Amino acid sequence: MAITPVGTWLLSVTCGRCDTSMLYEDMNFGSYDGAEQSAHRAFELYEDGNMSQALAELEAALELNPANSSLHFNKALTLDAMSRFGEAISEYELALQYNPNDLEVLNSLAIDYTRAGQYDRAIETFEYIQELDPKFEPCYCNRIITYTEMGQYDIAEQMFYLAQQIEPDCALCYYNIGNSLFARGEHKKAIRCWLRTAELEPTHPQINYRIAQAYWSLGEKEHAREHFLREMRANPGDVDVILDFGLFLLEMGDIESGKEKFNRVLELKPGHAPAIFYLGEIAFNNGGYEQAATLFGQALEKDRKLPGPRYRLAQCAMMNGQTEQAESYLTAELELDIEHAGTLISMASMFLAIGDVDRGINCLLRAVTIDGHNAEAFYRLGLASITKERFQDAADFLSHALDIDGQHVGAMKALAYVFLTMGRLDAAVQKVSQAKALAPKDRQLRILRWSIRVVMVMDRAGYFLSRLSPWNMFKRLLP
Numbered sequence: 001m002a003i004t005p006v007g008t009w010l011l012s013v014t015c016g017r018c019d020t021s022m023l024y025e026d027m028n029f030g031s032y033d034g035a036e037q038s039a040h041r042a043f044e045l046y047e048d049g050n051m052s053q054a055l056a057e058l059e060a061a062l063e064l065n066p067a068n069s070s071l072h073f074n075k076a077l078t079l080d081a082m083s084r085f086g087e088a089i090s091e092y093e094l095a096l097q098y099n100p101n102d103l104e105v106l107n108s109l110a111i112d113y114t115r116a117g118q119y120d121r122a123i124e125t126f127e128y129i130q131e132l133d134p135k136f137e138p139c140y141c142n143r144i145i146t147y148t149e150m151g152q153y154d155i156a157e158q159m160f161y162l163a164q165q166i167e168p169d170c171a172l173c174y175y176n177i178g179n180s181l182f183a184r185g186e187h188k189k190a191i192r193c194w195l196r197t198a199e200l201e202p203t204h205p206q207i208n209y210r211i212a213q214a215y216w217s218l219g220e221k222e223h224a225r226e227h228f229l230r231e232m233r234a235n236p237g238d239v240d241v242i243l244d245f246g247l248f249l250l251e252m253g254d255i256e257s258g259k260e261k262f263n264r265v266l267e268l269k270p271g272h273a274p275a276i277f278y279l280g281e282i283a284f285n286n287g288g289y290e291q292a293a294t295l296f297g298q299a300l301e302k303d304r305k306l307p308g309p310r311y312r313l314a315q316c317a318m319m320n321g322q323t324e325q326a327e328s329y330l331t332a333e334l335e336l337d338i339e340h341a342g343t344l345i346s347m348a349s350m351f352l353a354i355g356d357v358d359r360g361i362n363c364l365l366r367a368v369t370i371d372g373h374n375a376e377a378f379y380r381l382g383l384a385s386i387t388k389e390r391f392q393d394a395a396d397f398l399s400h401a402l403d404i405d406g407q408h409v410g411a412m413k414a415l416a417y418v419f420l421t422m423g424r425l426d427a428a429v430q431k432v433s434q435a436k437a438l439a440p441k442d443r444q445l446r447i448l449r450w451s452i453r454v455v456m457v458m459d460r461a462g463y464f465l466s467r468l469s470p471w472n473m474f475k476r477l478l479p
Contacts, residue, residue: 035064039071042078051082069098073105080108085115103129107138114146122146137166137173144176148183156180171201178210187214206231209241216248224248239269246278255282273303280312289316307336311343314350323354334359341371348380357387375405382414394418409439416448428452 042057058075065071076091092109099105106129113122123146129139140163147156160177163170178193191214198207212227228245235241246261259282265275280295293316300309314329330347338344344367351360361384367377378401385394398415401408416431432449439445 035061035068035071038064039074042074046074046078046081051078054078055082067098069095069102069105072098073102073108076108076112080112085112088112089116101132103133103136103139106132107136107142110139110146111142114142114149117149119146119150135166137163137170140166141170141173141176144173144180148176148180153180153184169200171197171204174200175204175207175210182210182214182217187217190214191218203234206235206238206241208234209238209244212248213244221248221252225252237268239265239272242268243272243274243278246275250278250282255286258282271302273299273306276302277306277308280309284312284315289319292316305336307333307338307343310336311347314347318350318353326350327354327356330354331359334363338366339370341367341374341377344370345374345377345380348384352380352384352387357384360384373404375401375408375411378404379408379411379414382411382418386414386418391418391422395422407438409435409442412438413442413444413448416452420448420452425452 038057038061042054042061045051045054045057055075055078058071058078062068062071062075072091072095076088076095079085079088079091089109089112092105092112095105096102096109106125110122110125110129113119113125123143126139126143126146129136140159143159144156144163147153147159157177157180160173160180163173167173174193174197178190178197181187181190181193191211194207194211194214197204198211201207208227208231212224212231215221215224215227225248228241228248231238231241232245242261242265246258246265249255249258249261259279262275262279262282265272269275276295277299280292280299283289283295284292293313296309296312296316299306300313310329310333314326314333317323317326317329330350333347338347344363348360348363348367351357351363361381364377364381364384367374368381371377378397382394382398382401385391385397395415395418398411398418401411402415405411412431412435416428416435419425419428419431428448429452432445432452435442436445436449
């Protein structure tokens, strides 16, 4: 199973122009020698990537000198590096109590407000920076992301052009507007912006990875492969890139190379749940269901919130006739944030097969929320409505499925059955005829056509219809 990846925003607190070492080394500690020593140790630990220890040293320094704005700022930077953005916001706000108009602190705070989804506060802070210094380019550059996440793409583009007037060669501006263009599906334009970022700053984090993702989305797989390989040469230990490259290789049909990438992830990060899951996917698709179930179970042990393992374990259970176990896995999977319509439709089919129609409908409604033009989801909603004998609802759902896909034979057959059950015989005949034109050898259509003929020749058609067992008859038509 290959999933087109979706990337994450890479936000810089300094727009690429501020030396972190200066932030640490230029601090004025006064007579607090102990605090100064702790701060210098924190800087060395930060540079070595030992964030937890750096944080401990900064906290020790703050105990001795709690009113130092720079210490709070650097603690916030360290918390940001640990993805503890809520705590970082508190530290930036403390830093501003002692130095209210520090542009770098305000800019960093606004970025973290964006990360936390507090968009109004982020915009308010960026606008305050603009009032203090209209030429401070990062307040426009980083606002691109805020407006993008708000879905206000036109304003995001305005921020890009305002930043360009101040700093026309800002690599981060091109990167951020590239993310904005990618988010609205303008992949070619995003590639042009990211190529400009790579030209201005060849070492920009994950830049070739983002270009690879855009080419992948466009179906230009050779270009995608080229940039995946460039990124891996530049950053051979980046687990996210290796994992996505593995997925890309699976989509290309290069199963063994994809498998090697997932195993490489596990070498770098033992117990990495997604890598274990995708090794399970390979085994599952090759018919190794027992091995797959073992791998899915291991992935679930490593990450209880990972979407996918329970869904696959439910399929394995269904194959073994373990419907109660399957339902348990499916119910737990349904509580997760599933963003793939096809997975939800498949889960719905299993729920319907088990007889849990309400949860099946829940899955399908979530699927059409994600993809409102998915004919299969509306078709399955029609089937679910039939099981509840809500024939008008079924007719509406099935008709909508056919509006989306006019050649969906399953929807035609189901709709013909619904019309037959509702006594709309002419409409039933029409749907059977349409379906027969597309599938002339379909045995189920012959059954339907015979049933309609019987009803049409009966003197008491209404009596005959009242004797029909909708579910018993329709079970014979299920795919």
